[in-house]
Amino acid sequence: xxxxxxxxxxxxxxxxxxxxxxxxxxxxxxxxxxxxxxxxxxxxxxxxxxxxxxxxxxxxxxxxxxxxxxxxxxxxxxxxxxxxxxxxxxxxxxxxxxxxxxxxxxxxxxxxxxxxxxxxxxxxxxxxxxxxxx
Amino acid sequence: xxxxxxxxxxxxxxxxxxxxxxxxxxxxxxxxxxxxxxxxxxxxxxxxxxxxxxxxxxxxxxxxxxxxxxxxxxxxxxxxxxxxxxxxxxxxxxxxxxxxxxxxxxxxxxxxxxxxxxxxxxxxxxxxxxxxxxxxxxxxxxxxxxxxxxxxxxxxxxxxxxxxxxxxxxxxxxxxxxxxxxxxxxxxxxxxxxxxxxxxxxxxxxxxxxxxxxxxxxxxxxxxxxxxxxxxxxxxxxxxxxxxxxxxxxxxxxxxxxxxxxxxxxxxxxxxxxxxxxxxxxxxxxxxxxxxxxxxxxxxxxxxxxxxxxxxxxxxxxxxxxxxxxxxxxxxxxxxxxxxxxxxxxxxxxxxxxxxxxxxxxxxxxxxxxxxxxxxxxxxxxxxxxxxxxxxxxxxxxxxxxxxxxxxxxxxxxxxxxxxxxxxxxxxxxxxxxxxxxxxxxxxxxxxxxxxxxxxxxxxxxxxxxxxxxxxxxxxxxxxxxxxxxxxxxxxxxxxxxxxxxxxxxxxxxxxxxxxxxxxxxxxxxxxxxxxxxxxxxxxxxxxxxxxxxxxxxxxxxxxxxxxxxxxxxxxxxxxxxxxxxxxxxxxxxxxxxxxxxxxxxxxxxxxxxxxxxxxxxxxxxxxxxxxxxxxxxxxxxxxxxxxxxxxxxxxxxxxxxxxxxxxxxxxxxxxxxxxxxxxxxxxxxxxxxxxxxxxxxxxxxxxx
Numbered sequence: 001x002x003x004x005x006x007x008x009x010x011x012x013x014x015x016x017x018x019x020x021x022x023x024x025x026x027x028x029x030x031x032x033x034x035x036x037x038x039x040x041x042x043x044x045x046x047x048x049x050x051x052x053x054x055x056x057x058x059x060x061x062x063x064x065x066x067x068x069x070x071x072x073x074x075x076x077x078x079x080x081x082x083x084x085x086x087x088x089x090x091x092x093x094x095x096x097x098x099x100x101x102x103x104x105x106x107x108x109x110x111x112x113x114x115x116x117x118x119x120x121x122x123x124x125x126x127x128x129x130x131x132x133x134x
Numbered sequence: 135x136x137x138x139x140x141x142x143x144x145x146x147x148x149x150x151x152x153x154x155x156x157x158x159x160x161x162x163x164x165x166x167x168x169x170x171x172x173x174x175x176x177x178x179x180x181x182x183x184x185x186x187x188x189x190x191x192x193x194x195x196x197x198x199x200x201x202x203x204x205x206x207x208x209x210x211x212x213x214x215x216x217x218x219x220x221x222x223x224x225x226x227x228x229x230x231x232x233x234x235x236x237x238x239x240x241x242x243x244x245x246x247x248x249x250x251x252x253x254x255x256x257x258x259x260x261x262x263x264x265x266x267x268x269x270x271x272x273x274x275x276x277x278x279x280x281x282x283x284x285x286x287x288x289x290x291x292x293x294x295x296x297x298x299x300x301x302x303x304x305x306x307x308x309x310x311x312x313x314x315x316x317x318x319x320x321x322x323x324x325x326x327x328x329x330x331x332x333x334x335x336x337x338x339x340x341x342x343x344x345x346x347x348x349x350x351x352x353x354x355x356x357x358x359x360x361x362x363x364x365x366x367x368x369x370x371x372x373x374x375x376x377x378x379x380x381x382x383x384x385x386x387x388x389x390x391x392x393x394x395x396x397x398x399x400x401x402x403x404x405x406x407x408x409x410x411x412x413x414x415x416x417x418x419x420x421x422x423x424x425x426x427x428x429x430x431x432x433x434x435x436x437x438x439x440x441x442x443x444x445x446x447x448x449x450x451x452x453x454x455x456x457x458x459x460x461x462x463x464x465x466x467x468x469x470x471x472x473x474x475x476x477x478x479x480x481x482x483x484x485x486x487x488x489x490x491x492x493x494x495x496x497x498x499x500x501x502x503x504x505x506x507x508x509x510x511x512x513x514x515x516x517x518x519x520x521x522x523x524x525x526x527x528x529x530x531x532x533x534x535x536x537x538x539x540x541x542x543x544x545x546x547x548x549x550x551x552x553x554x555x556x557x558x559x560x561x562x563x564x565x566x567x568x569x570x571x572x573x574x575x576x577x578x579x580x581x582x583x584x585x586x587x588x589x590x591x592x593x594x595x596x597x598x599x600x601x602x603x604x605x606x607x608x609x610x611x612x613x614x615x616x617x618x619x620x621x622x623x624x625x626x627x628x629x630x631x632x633x634x635x636x637x638x639x640x641x642x643x644x645x646x647x648x649x650x651x652x653x654x655x656x657x658x659x660x661x662x663x664x665x666x667x668x669x670x671x672x673x674x675x676x677x678x679x680x681x682x683x684x685x686x687x688x689x690x691x692x693x694x695x696x697x698x699x700x701x702x703x704x705x706x707x708x709x710x711x712x713x714x715x716x717x718x719x720x721x722x723x724x725x726x727x728x729x730x731x732x733x734x735x736x737x738x739x740x741x742x743x744x745x746x747x748x749x750x751x752x753x754x755x756x757x758x759x760x761x762x763x764x765x766x767x768x769x770x771x772x773x774x775x776x777x778x779x780x781x782x783x784x785x786x787x788x789x790x791x792x793x794x795x796x797x798x799x800x801x802x803x804x805x806x807x808x809x810x811x812x813x814x815x816x817x818x819x820x821x822x823x824x825x826x827x828x829x830x831x832x833x834x835x836x837x838x839x
Contacts, residue, residue, distance in 0.1 A: 015635040021642030028646070087634040107638050108670035111645045 006032040007122055008050060012042045012069055013057040013085070022055070029115055039064040043072045051080065053122055058086035058093065070102055081121035085109065156182070163327055169334040176304065176327040177206035183320060186307045191216050191227060193301035195290050200227060203302065215244040216305060220287055227251055227303055234281060236321050238308065250306045250317055254328040255290065256299035256335055263340075264295040268447075274299055275332060297339050300331075363460065364437070367444070369453040372407045381458070384426045398427035406439075410454060413441050423465075424458065435462045502574075502595040508588045510546040512539070519595070522563055538563045542576075542593070549578050550588050556580070561595065573598050608815070609724060609837050630676035637673055641666050672802065688722035691730065691768050691834065692755055698734040699753070705739070710748030711774075717755045723768050723836045729810040730834075736803040737772045737830050743795055744776025744828060751775075758833065765836035767817075773829040779822040787820070 009031045013019040016037060023035040034049065036042035039060045046054075046069070054073045056066035070082040083103035086093070097104050103117060159179040166172045173190045180188040192203035198220035202213045218225040223232070226244060230237050236252040239245075258275035260266075265273040274292035278299065290299035304324050308317065358365050364381035368374055377385060384402045409422040424437045437458040444452045496503055502519035506512050515523055523542065524535040541561060549557050561576040574595040583589035644663050651659040695717060699706075706713055741751050752773045760766035779787060779794060786792045788808040811818040815835050822828040 015639065017639035018635055018642065021639050021646060024646050025642055087631050087638075106674065107634055108641055108674060109638070111642065 006030060007052040008032045008034070009118070010034050010036065010042060010045060010051040010054045010056075010069075010073070012036045012039065012055070012060065012066065014038065014060050015057075018057075025111060025115070026118070031118075037061075039066075039069050042069045046072050046076055050077075052125070053118065054080060054082040055085060055118065056082065058084045067096075070100075079125060081125045083117065083121065159323055160326060163330050166330060166334065169331055169338055172327055172331040172334065173204040174206075176324065177204060179323055179327075180304070180306050180320065181206055183316070183323070184309065185320070186309065188307070189213065189216060189305040191303050191305060193220065193231065193287060193303070195287065195298060195301060200225075200231075200303075208307075212245070227305065231287060231301065231303055236317075236324075238312070238317055245307070248308050248310065248312065250308045250312075250320060252304045252306070252321060252324045254302050254304060254324065254331070256297075256301075256332050257328065258332050258336065259329075262292070262295060262297075262336060268294065270294055275336070297336075300335060361457075364456075364458040366406075366456045366458075367453055368410065368456065370451060372410050372454075375453060383428060383430055387429075395427075395429045395432060398432070399429045402426045402429075406456075409439055410441060410456065413439075414454075423461070435460060436465050437461060501597070504542065504593045504595070506543075506546050506550075506591045506593070508550060508583075508590070510543050510550055510591070512542075513590070521566055522595070532566075534564050534566055545576060546578065546591055546593065550580070550591055560598070563595070575601075605837065626676040630673045633669075634673050637666070637670055641670055676802070686724055686726050688724050689727045689730075690722050691720055691725070691770065692717045694727055694730050695734060695753060695755060695770065698731050698738065702735065702738050702742075706742055706751065709742045709745065711742055711745055712748070712750045714750060714752045715754070716752070718757065720755055720757050720768050721765060721836050723834050725814055725834060726810075729813070733807045733810050733832070734770070734772070736807050740803060741772060741774035741776060741828070744774050744778070746777075749775035749827075757836070760836075767833040767835055770832040770834075771829060772832075773827060775827040778824040778826055778828055779820070780824060784820065784822060788818075 009026050011019060011022045011026065011033055012035075013022065014037055019035050019037055023033045026033045034045055034051070036045055042056070045051075051073065054070055056069045058066045060066060060069075066084045066086075070084075073080050073082060081103070082101075083105055084093075084097050085105050085107060087107040094104050103121060105114060105117060159182070162179060163172065163175050166175055177188045177190065187207035188205070189202055189208045190204040191200050193200050200216070200218045200220065202208075202216055205213060216227060218228055220228055220231070222228050226239055226242050230239075230251040231253045234253055234255070236250065238248060238250045240248045242249070255278040256275055257278035258273070259279050261271065261273045261276055265271065265276075272293045274290065274294075274297065287301055290301060291297070292299065306320060308320070358376075358378045361378055362380055364384060365378045366374055366381045366385065367376040374385060385399060385406065387396050387399050405424060405426065409424050413422055422439045422441075424439050425434060426437060427434055438461045439456050439458045441454050441456040443454050446452045496516050500518070502522055503514075503516045504512055504519045504523065505514035512523060515525065522535065522538050524532060524539070541563060545559060545561060556577070556579045558575060558577045561574045562571050563574055564570070565572045575598045576593055576595050578591050578593040580588050581590040581592065644659075644666055647659070695715070699713065699715070703713070738751065738753075745751075752771070754769075754771040754773075756769045756771075758767040758769050783792070783794060787794070788804050792804075808818055811832055811834070815837075817831075817833040819831045820828060821831075
């Protein structure tokens with residue numbers, strides 16, 4: 001986290017209560033959070049705004065999956081870190097995610113782990129830039 | 135007789151010389167100490183009475199011959215006339231003997247001068263001792279004396295003492311002017327001499343009898359002593375009167391004998407006495423078996439004692455004669471024979487049972503069995519093999535069976551010639567019942583003969599297709615089980631998933647409220663937090679089940695172990711747990727990899743939790759080879775050096791909601807482990823010692839598709 005700019009986080013979950021709490025936790029941590037309840041909203045957000053990280057529920061409304069959202073985000077920024085938050089990902093799903101460089105966090109998620117993973121992913125992606133800048 | 139003549143001389147001098155006065159005849163005759171001295175003395179006395187000559191003829195009672203025995207002044211030439219035989223009835227001497235009355239014969243055809251013939255027979259006035267003892271009056275000597283009964287000369291044998299009498303005749307030539315008185319005097323003298331003779335004869339008879347008896351006794355003694363069997367004569371009080379050497383060996387205490395043997399002899403006597411008594415009591419049965427100890431050899435011997443009572447002449451029992459037969463060898467042989475027979479019967483029974491059992495086994499093996507001889511010729515088949523090859527007795531006509539036989543013979547031929555003691559080879563045979571060719575697993579063994587040659591080969595044919603079918607069925611059943619478990623898991627997961635999202639929201643909300651809780655509400659907040667975390671763990675565990683939806687396929691368990699450890703490695707390092715793995719080469723096992731991964735993960739986390747202050751975690755994998763060519767088992771051992779499981783809990787740890795971790799445990803981990811292992815037809819066991827650690831052992835069957 002830097003003083004000049006807050007990292008922008010896109011959180012997607014079809015459960016409103018879960019979405020809100022994620023948002024509040026992340027905001028308390030100092031991130032700038034955009035919360036979306038559907039894949040459609042999320043993809044729209046991605047199209048119009050820049051995000052540093054995407055944290056997305058796996059199963060979304062009407063058979064849509066988190067992969068669609070992340071794929072959309074990657075189209076805009078190929079190196080954007082992303083993680084799937086899921087309650088019941090199969091090994092295949094997990095393998096597929098890992099294969100694409102997407103992190104997987106299983107619900108119920110330990111909040112410390114959730115925050116640590118998020119921060120790690122952000123740091124990894126931004127360290128070279130910071131070094132270049134520094 | 136010559137001496138007698140010399141002695142006569144002084145008598146005839148009659149006072150011419152002063153000589154000692156002649157003793158009376160009665161005293162002179164008394165001087166005779168033996169019977170043969172009587173006749174010479176008598177003849178001298180007869181001559182002294184003034185008779186010119188005298189002769190004694192003796193009757194041989196056996197042959198009937200009558201021959202001169204002694205003579206005085208009788209010319210030898212004239213004696214012959216007196217030799218005769220009892221059947222010559224007309225002979226003067228014989229007729230006098232038969233009449234048993236002395237007689238004077240004037241001139242006869244045998245002698246031209248008058249002769250006095252006096253017959254003499256063995257005679258006594260009193261009964262002899264024998265007759266006296268047995269109180270009978272039938273004594274030949276007395277009968278002869280009394281002349282009461284005419285006893286024919288041929289019958290001169292005493293009925294009582296069996297004594298043979300003597301008979302003789304004294305023949306005296308009397309002067310031509312003989313007087314009645316002179317003849318009577320002569321008769322008295324001869325009778326007197328006969329009485330003396332009879333007495334001496336009697337004494338001599340008894341002496342001879344005694345001698346005979348002594349000889350008989352000596353002979354009997356020799357016979358008795360020379361008998362190898364013990365012979366004992368006892369009195370009515372069972373006291374030993376006489377025994378032979380063989381008996382002494384058992385019943386007499388010799389010198390220089392140890393105390394033990396003396397006691398043995400005493401015991402022998404006691405046993406013998408007891409046997410005698412019992413034989414006496416039982417009466418008819420006079421046989422007894424008797425075990426005695428040989429006092430010299432110290433050896434135990436078995437005898438058969440046969441006893442017979444002995445009776446005196448009066449019919450009174452004097453004692454018992456016992457003869458003992460050594461039947462030790464006999465009985466031993468008998469015993470051995472019996473034992474051998476029994477042993478033989480037993481052996482026969484064992485062989486029979488073995489054969490029955492073998493037959494039973496052969497009949498129930500369920501696989502065709504063929505026994506061939508050393509030339510690969512079929513000698514025995516069981517009913518199943520008979521279907522394939524035909525009977526062992528008939529020539530095969532069926533084409534299929536003939537082809538099968540050819541295939542088998544080729545295999546057996548090669549096997550018989552090889553050095554291998556057993557061999558297994560696939561053999562495709564046509565099964566008439568199934569109407570198809572089937573691949574059999576032919577397993578052959580050799581039975582060697584005495585000379586080390588192959589006497590027989592035994593071949594068991596196993597229907598591999600059937601075996602494979604069974605194995606396939608097992609796999610299918612197992613997969614079904616796994617699928618069932620997965621379905622249960624899915625249901626649980628569905629519920630968990632529905633719970634999961636609200637739970638996630640609650641959990642997050644609790645986190646967010648952390649700083650907004652008034653101090654007095656902190657304990658309540660903490661309960662809310664910890665209990666929610668617990669529900670979260672349960673949900674996570676249940677969701678784990680659902681994640682296992684992948685297919686069952688052959689997997690190397692070592693890879694799964696490595697995967698799991700890679701995932702958990704960080705956690706283990708953080709908990710200061712040292713990891714040791716020892717993974718050996720394993721065959722692929724058909725399993726649901728995710729489920730086994732969960733098993734391992736649960737057990738490793740449990741191990742870690744049991745070692746809050748760190749420790750060692752050892753994980754080992756092995757291939758346990760199975761019997762009967764099954765593929766065996768994959769064994770996984772997971773051992774920690776942790777706190778261990780309390781003994782009272784060890785039975786229930788696999789039940790749901792039982793935990794050793796208190797608030798932190800869900801009580802589902804080991805229950806799930808058990809379910810998964812059971813679904814894989816595996817075995818799960820645990821050993822634990824408080825304060826030392828816990829070892830979980832998992833055996834998964836290796837099943838090949």
